[in-house]
Amino acid sequence: xxxxxxxxxxxxxxxxxxxxxxxxxxxxxxxxxxxxxxxxxxxxxxxxxxxxxxxxxxxxxxxxxxxxxxxxxxxxxxxxxxxxxxxxxxxxxxxxxxxxxxxxxxxxxxxxxxxxxxxxxxxxxxxxxxxxxxxxxxxxxxxxxxxxxxxxxxxxxxxxxxxxxxxxxxxxxxxxxxxxxxxxxxxxxxxxxxxxxxxxxxxxxxxxxxxxxxxxxxxxxxxxxxxxxxxxxxxxxxxxxxxxxxxxxxxxxxxxxxxxxxxxxxxxxxxxxxxxxxxxxxxxxxxxxxxxxxxxxxxxxxxxxxxxxxxxxxxxxxxxxxxxxxxxxxxxxxxxxxxxxxxxxxxxxxxxxxxxxxxxxxxxxxxxxxxxxxxxxxxxxxxxxxxxxxxxxxxxxxxxxxxxxxxxxxxxxxxxxxxxxxxxxxxxxxxxxxxxxxxxxxxxxxxxxxxxxxxxxxxxxxxxxxxxxxxxxxxxxxxxxxxxxxxxxxxxxxxxxxxxxxxxxxxxxxxxxxxxxxxxxxxxxxxxxxxxxxxxxxxxxxxxxxxxxxxxxxxxxxxxxxxxxxxxxxxxxxxxxxxxxxx
Ligand SMILES: C[S@@+](CC[C@H](N)C(=O)[O-])C[C@H]1O[C@@H](n2cnc3c(N)ncnc32)[C@H](O)[C@@H]1O
Numbered sequence: 001x002x003x004x005x006x007x008x009x010x011x012x013x014x015x016x017x018x019x020x021x022x023x024x025x026x027x028x029x030x031x032x033x034x035x036x037x038x039x040x041x042x043x044x045x046x047x048x049x050x051x052x053x054x055x056x057x058x059x060x061x062x063x064x065x066x067x068x069x070x071x072x073x074x075x076x077x078x079x080x081x082x083x084x085x086x087x088x089x090x091x092x093x094x095x096x097x098x099x100x101x102x103x104x105x106x107x108x109x110x111x112x113x114x115x116x117x118x119x120x121x122x123x124x125x126x127x128x129x130x131x132x133x134x135x136x137x138x139x140x141x142x143x144x145x146x147x148x149x150x151x152x153x154x155x156x157x158x159x160x161x162x163x164x165x166x167x168x169x170x171x172x173x174x175x176x177x178x179x180x181x182x183x184x185x186x187x188x189x190x191x192x193x194x195x196x197x198x199x200x201x202x203x204x205x206x207x208x209x210x211x212x213x214x215x216x217x218x219x220x221x222x223x224x225x226x227x228x229x230x231x232x233x234x235x236x237x238x239x240x241x242x243x244x245x246x247x248x249x250x251x252x253x254x255x256x257x258x259x260x261x262x263x264x265x266x267x268x269x270x271x272x273x274x275x276x277x278x279x280x281x282x283x284x285x286x287x288x289x290x291x292x293x294x295x296x297x298x299x300x301x302x303x304x305x306x307x308x309x310x311x312x313x314x315x316x317x318x319x320x321x322x323x324x325x326x327x328x329x330x331x332x333x334x335x336x337x338x339x340x341x342x343x344x345x346x347x348x349x350x351x352x353x354x355x356x357x358x359x360x361x362x363x364x365x366x367x368x369x370x371x372x373x374x375x376x377x378x379x380x381x382x383x384x385x386x387x388x389x390x391x392x393x394x395x396x397x398x399x400x401x402x403x404x405x406x407x408x409x410x411x412x413x414x415x416x417x418x419x420x421x422x423x424x425x426x427x428x429x430x431x432x433x434x435x436x437x438x439x440x441x442x443x444x445x446x447x448x449x450x451x452x453x454x455x456x457x458x459x460x461x462x463x464x465x466x467x468x469x470x471x472x473x474x475x476x477x478x479x480x481x482x483x484x485x486x487x488x489x490x491x492x493x494x495x496x497x498x499x500x501x502x503x504x505x506x507x508x509x510x511x512x513x514x515x516x517x518x519x520x521x522x523x524x525x526x527x528x529x530x531x532x533x534x535x536x537x538x539x540x541x542x543x544x545x546x547x548x549x550x551x552x553x554x555x556x557x558x559x560x561x562x563x564x565x566x567x568x569x570x571x572x573x574x575x576x577x578x579x580x581x582x583x
Pocket of ligand 1: 015040041043045047072073074103104133136147
């Protein structure tokens, strides 16, 4: 697929906020007609205009507006449009209400002379009462060096360590927070990644420390036209008075915002902020549920998956269409003697046991089930069939892909080993381990598991299916717009696992039940053995764990509109095409 150069709009992260969101943020952030407002990247001015209208509605005069509302914008054309809109609602004095230039340089100019960076916490200087914005989402490689430098400097001042994964929106949030006075309110549109991905972990901790009260509003549907980005509204108060904490609220779509009264919103339960980098998806649970999970995690008879297994990524071939073939392709090219068994997709694994018989079924269904395993020798020394096939691959330019290119011999795939079990990397309904009785390996769409004690294989595979482990998988993993839960290997090793009495479970029987009756029948058995008898949890507690799993699972799966858009994007990008080839 040819990579198009990013558009100018994309490079400056120029996607504008729908009016309903702009108005909502302004209404929440502006508490009085004296509120001093900053819009750090105002674009053509949708949020700025919403803020001005809100202030006017609360009684600010046209003369007062230009003293109260300040904007910053890098792009001069956009700034000119914003200025025009601004002038419709305000009497402009000589002073320029929209600063032209980089927001980070603007912050440094404003904050440094006040010595604010020296003691960030309690500024005695009057800054802004509200910062309202929708920062640009620009990846590191497109983030202009001259803006990135001051941006990263500001993050370092906040004790954070920016790196190549840092997207521009992260320092925008940090710098915006610093522009607030000690009672200030931050109202921002941010990518939903804030809730869960590792690269925003530091930001989560910073926000928990810097603000007293945080509210997050998420949507089940995409709210921006033209972009796939799933967003969250971040509403943070430095000192909102009363009890501090965090709450997460999920709405259907943008239309729900208009009718959403702040009073209802304020009634939603606040949960204690735990000042760590823990994922924020847990805050969709009630305080009781969060407390229960934290308590149950400390149960002395619980192990962690990492205690009994090592989870590793599957094989990265760098070019599956060259290395992972079906029987027809193998036969056509005479490659029968140079293959290993492989599972190429998690959908090819049924139940929790992958047997010889299942592998044979995959072959008979013509699924790509053979991994080409080249000897570690030069091209000239390869058997003629392999040599011809390598030449064919080179004609297709398959050796030029990054992963292949960096190998000493592009056709020798490293780290080909056979795991004891597989673990789903991308989970739809529930996570599972699948015992590997067919001695196959797998591609990196599936994780490879090695048990620390091989005699525990069956017991652990069976015990993995329980409501407690399922609930924690939802909290520990991360989900994307498509509704899939993804577990990275290090996350997959951090799942609590109840193993006490697990020897009473029969993996083969559970496998058969799972295929015939489905997961709930299996959970009835495993939960009673492991959670009730094994851990001594009450039936109510077990039901609670089941509900936590279901609640978080349904939340991610139900974001259907998001899934639909993403799906159509995947289809049009042609990522999953099956290519048949011959020499
Ligand atoms: C996502 S748009 C949002 C615009 C506006 N806040 C809204 O919500 O409609 C981001 C804006 O940030 C501007 N921008 C990008 N980098 C910037 C920087 N370093 N300083 C100030 N503005 C910047 C872009 O030109 C763009 O107008």
